[in-house]
Amino acid sequence: MSSPATKRPKFLIIVADDLGYSDTSPFGGEINTPNLARLVSDGNGRLLTNFHTASACSPTRSMLFSGTDNHIAGLGQMAENMRAHADLYRDKPGYEGYLNFRVAALSEVFQDAGYQTLMTGKWHLGLTRETSPHARGFERSHVFLSGCHNHYNFEPQLEDPAHGLGDVISQAKFWMEDDRFLDRTKDLPKDFYSSTFYGNKMAQYLRERAGSDRPFFAYLPFTAPHWPLQAPADLVAKYKGVYDDGPSALRARRLERLVELGIVKAGTEPAPMVGRKIRVWDELSAQEKAESAKKMEVYAAMVDGMDAAIGTVLDQLEADGELDNTFVLFMSDNGAEGAMLEALPMMGGGKSFAQILDTYYDNRLENMGNKDSYIWYGPEWACASMAPSRGFKTWITGGGIRCPCIVRYPGSGRGQAQSREKSQPTPTTDSFATVMDIFPTLCELAGVRRAASTTRSSTSPGGSCLDSGRFDRDRGKQCG
Template sequence: MGSVGEAKRPNFLVIVADDLGYSDIGPFGSEIPTPALDFLANTGVRLTNFHTASACSPTRSMLLSGTDHHIAGLGQMAEHMPPNARDTPGYEGYLNFRVAALPEVLQDSGYETMMAGKWHLGTTKETSPSARGFEKSFVFLSGCHNHFNYEPHLEDPNHSVLNINAAKMWMHDSAFIDRTKDIPADFYSTTSYSQAIINQLKTRDTSKPFFAYLAFTAPHWPLQAPQSVIAKYKGHYNDGPEALRTKRVTQLARLGLISPDVAVAPMCHGPTEWSEMTEAERVESARKMEVFAAMVDLIDQNIGKVLDHLDATGELDNTFILFMSDNGAEGALLEAMPIMGGASKISSIIDKYFDNSLDNIGNADSYVWYGPAWATASMAPSRGFKTWITEGGIRCPCIVRYPPAFGNSTNNQAYQTAIVNGGAHPPQTGVHTDSFATVMDIFPTILALADVPIPDPVKPFRGRNIVPIRGTSWLPHLANKTAQFHPSPEEITGWELFNSRAIRQGPYKALWMAAPRGKDRWELYDVEKDPGEGVDLAEDEAHRGVLERLVACWERYVSETGLVDDPVWGAEVDAEVGIVWGGR
């Protein structure tokens, strides 16, 4: 894929989509036109075996710390903290100060650091982006908000739960701002965050390299987009989620990203399957997916604007660009999520302040989500979706581009051609790797490219003691010097959230999930041969030793990370989510 040449210090642009499914973009099999991401993929590298945590803030803590979220402060989401973990190291509910944050390290090494979008790693000034190394920022501190900044319910003291008190969660640089006065009237999250990054780039000190972090809140619910963009997808999803899943899997195979004979995980449905819906219910469900597609479309359009700026300023090819999703697609039934206060509060808020009639879906004053069936379609062939510890919750799309070190092109002709052709997907000519990778690897990869040493945990960092990172630099593999990102067969990677747990070593993954998601026991899968996790090897005598070894590895992972277990609390969370798992 190339070798690192002598050049000026690279810039970095990290782009994170919120709850984007594996096949929701063109380079990973989508029907949604994404010419900017096509360009990145065609001139860069697609990581088809890239893994995150199963929910948003834990992933973001791993991205910016290079270590496990149970160490970095988000052992559990702050909104969902188990009672017996509160005040425990690793469960502070914010990016803690035991870790050296990536922007802190780069700032200390002469980089100008900037951010726009979703933070979700602390809601106080002391835990905000400005306190963790970002010189410039325009951010929403918590987990979700209305994409048009339409929040009338926040003025009602009886309805303080929806959007997690978004009224007090905005910051510009080191100052809190008032969403009712300081947010522009034409605000739309994806467009506004992208423009904020562009403005930060325009005013930067050009004598310094930059690290820019663009963290979209889309396509996270509520599903909202301008009607002009939604109209592009009218009728595209009338055949339902199972038909979409079939198309996506077929395209993934055509692109060579999955085996043509891969066993696809079963569908997951909400209260009513597509075949049992009335015509009106199908039309409404399809409309929600049309809005979701529009949100993905707008992500790509705005990434294109950022790329245009980098190209116009001569920085495009000297910028390491990474695009990723923070977890699997969101399939939970929103009204059942305890994080949002339960069905009664959500329903009363929506009934009072929002209009979810068919023609209004997608507007600022609508509040909808698309449910588990569409999420399953976008995560196929994997099993499950966000919050699941199966591959559907943690295997995400990832693209990297940096021509001086790897990739197959150093110009943007492919991007311009795609724009001229109206966004039609060009033939996928870029490189892809199936090597296992994790979000923790981004930290050391960026530092390696910047020629900045990883902070030494033996020495104080900014006057405090820090922990070692757990990630591995991707550069040796991207430069064709190693066959895998993680060449050691002894290395282990663990996951745990919402009382679901998993441990992986080599091709094998053991997982434990409470019923109805799982079997209330350890399951075992060869995820290289069986990414849908359909063939449980746990009771196969030939694999008994593999399972025993992985269970021992799990105990080691718990010891290394300080993980706090609370099975009673976890079972309650699972029961309240209430998803119907089809085919099991």
Template sequence: MQLEDNYSKKKQCSSFFLTNGPLLSHQIPSRTSGNRIYYRNECLKGLIKTLLKKRSSSTANDVKLHHNNAKPHMNAIVFIYLKQEKIKVMAHPPYSFDFAPSDLSLFNCLKHSLDTYPDATNLAKALFKEHNSIPIQEYQKTFQKWIEGMRLWHVQTNSSSPQSEIKKLPNFLIIVADDLGWSDLSPFGGEISTPNLQMLADSGIRFTDFHTASACSPTRAMLMSGTDHHIAGVGQMTEVMQFQPEFWQGKAGYEGYLNNRVAALPEILQDAGYFTTMSGKWHLGMNPSQIPAQRGFDDSFALLPGAGNHYNYEISIPIFPQVYVRNSIYIDQNTLKNFYSTDYFADELIESLKRNAMKTKAPFFAYLPFTAPHWPLQAPADVIVKYKGLYSSGPFALRKARLENQQRLGLLPLNISLPPDDTDEEGWNQLTHDEKAYSAKTMEIFAAMVERVDYAVGRVVNYLKESKQFENTFILFMSDNGASGNTLTNVPISSPSQPGKYFNNNYENIGNKDSFIAYDPRWAHASSAPGRMFKGYITEGGIRCPAIIHCPRLKSPLKVSHEFTTVMDILPTILELANVPHPGTTFRNRTVVTPRGKSWIPYLRKPKKNKHVHSDHDFIGWELFAQRAIRRGKYKAILMPSKGNTSQWELYDLSRDKGELNNLAHKEENVLKELIEAWYAYEAETGVILPEDTWSIRFPTEIALHRLIVFHGFVLNSYIENQCVEF
């Protein structure tokens, strides 16, 4: 520890606090460098020697050392020595900053008592007695912060101690659905059976104005970092960048994975002592240095790329890489038996939580990102049959029915209008009876996938209830973007290995493991109601997503929130609930950015006093596939790419026009001018890179990725004709 006041020169000392034992301190002689060698030889070795004398056995097994991030403590020499002594190194607890009073604080099996030094003053006096040349005030201020953190951290370890009355730290469960539309769930007006999510919504809060990016990996980057995806490393989809690398190669923010400029949420919570676990889709890096185990997860089972066969039905092609990983080990996918993605991911998460509960009482951060209902549309037959005939009236009737349900539930105003469907109703009516039946069945399969997600959520929730953790767990359910309107049914799958022969997309077989389909854009429009367009578009249908939180300890008066929120807000919200500060600009010996998102907690607890999460002066921007948008308060401006870059900015009042029907660009010119200026500021702040010909990177609708088919997450060049919608 280094302390300095305005009147004396800097003093250096190392102080250790033993469980139910005395304060041990070592003052570093003047003109001596307190480097890693000195720290190991003169500080740690003496500590271990003292410790062993006090123990009945001659081993230091089960001893855990909590330390801060000072460079001498993080050096490999120190870690190697501690490993040799069989001592486990733990991250410093909440509020124990780099200037904490203990450069290294020693706790036996996490059982720490403050009885000997019950307050900051007494603890300061104890250390002052050892080093009386340093003013006691310097210690007292620092100790106060340290004790606050330790009381929070060890509140459950000593029920008889005064700090036991403080509430234990909350657990966190973040659940992400893949390509789920705003209106698909029953709490948001959908007809699909989702009783478990309905329960969470009824006893929690529904968010009607929650926003993400328009595609999956950028959203996940913002979720993990609390900042814009152009800063976090996924400025553009990796699957797009590899076909036009000249635009982005080597540019900061376009690394194609979650970069080290951000402190990832699981990393921060891991350093605060949380057990961090995930099971599901990662899509933030494929290489060993980019996988979940390297970004803060203590335990992980992950599908690394953006999509996969839900039954793990794979083509035997040698060039396929291993795309599943368990912790740091890449898995042979053939070893995954009885696999259905939604069920398997839930199983893995529950087992991880059970294993951890047997080892420690540490709070957990659990991340459950499903791959459903992302294409290929596949679901158990006994679930699909429940929806037989339900969608025979077509997507337009479904869209209208869902809008009426949303209005009945108070999610939307009664005077709202639906945007026109670019695929037009006449096209649906021109289909033959068999074509309509085939299309309706794709929607039946989609609905079955959503129901199965709900069933998996229910299983995780039941585990939390059975283990008496439900009431202390903050649960967030969300989608990563709008519904997917990409037509795969007519895409010829061809490659040198001819994988097309492996699929059977006949009416009777679709939904099974050897089918490969998606529903068409008409159903995506229904799923996104009342939004305009769907996934891949910067319009509301692509970025406005369902979100539900359940957290009894918040005691929020809200049942439905119409407040504008973003996925970037989740990190600061969780950190505030966990009483864990963001590390600022330095984390794990690297420079990081601070979050752009804002905590929901003040608003959720006192919405009458704190009316907004983002003020009317805050600007929030979007860019993906060269589509641009900027929002301030109720106004949103968008710019879509066009051939020859001839498109103009559009302006919408989302408080009255959630379908983005009434362009106010010529009526509210001053508002639009301010928003355009804000866009350029956003572009500069986040490092957005746009090619001269923005039309060249527009989002393709025939396939979800530019001129690609993703089969089990691995890219097969299909050389199909690229068909794109005219904006």
């Protein structure tokens, strides 16, 4: 039996979906995120303030799981876009639309090394059994395979043949547990809410393995705060009135706080807001302002709810005596979403999408955020969340690819937390890092070979963050 000093670290990787740079409290946001703050409050955490991803969802996830460029890993473009332009991408290497088999998946590498591999949440790296999480190295998984869904599992259009979605449904079911496809109408709980469910399921998996000598690699990718913007009414009510002065005012407050935290240099001017059509707040009617502010309130509530779900998992790790043995990393997959991209599989496209909204959804002000509303908040709020960078998701400027990232090292931090002055700034690093660096960094921390014991190799251009000092080598490997 290994001594405590030689135990391999456990890993929890958490991914938010379309989260803005300054949405969370560690990065200067006003949204209540005490559990993300908890990751850095005990002296063991660090903010990566110059962390970069791809500009959209599945390309980033392919980079995370391969440690290499998304064009090598099979997601040179989002699968939804490739399906819409099949003649352009068909049979092109690197554009398979799933995590291809030329790369070894991070989960496969850790499974081969004896880790128990766990996942709950959004996959977006393949829709078939052969490309599912179970097939790519996850021992336990409860996942949504595609890009986005109704956060309450309210999808009446999927049962209505009038909208032409039958072919999509027959080709791929969207939910799986382990190697089994699920019927979302029967196998998901009646009170389903995405973030709560994913957090509870991960906590269950961790609870079931309590006492095991095997280390774990846990992956928790949320579908929040990706649109449709939906959240419990009590959470939405917490933010009533907070955004009544509009996106530009929010951007100014966020930027001021980023400067106070030392994340952004004093005197930095935010990039101009961009988008197909930018609306000037003072030129909107009272009704338009109310509707726009309500959308941002719902968005904030989604981030709040995601943080609570993260707390559920952290509490479980603490109850099991594992939290201080676990390396935790939190990141967003890309910049905040200023448009709408991945609705096709679940909502159809073009005219069908508009018909579905008219038929099944109620987007009146008083109903926004409920299960039968389907809203997104537009480019102005997205630009505010990504300030001072330019743009948002899908842009290859900073607003699309510069994302929040938090790491927490193993090792008890309680003593440090008690002695650390509250006025001391959170440790940060502004060294350049990318999502491709995570794969080799975790492998080095765990003492795991980067190539799986298969014919594939990771061919990774990513570099270990330990080599450059972005992470602390000794603290990263410390376990109790």
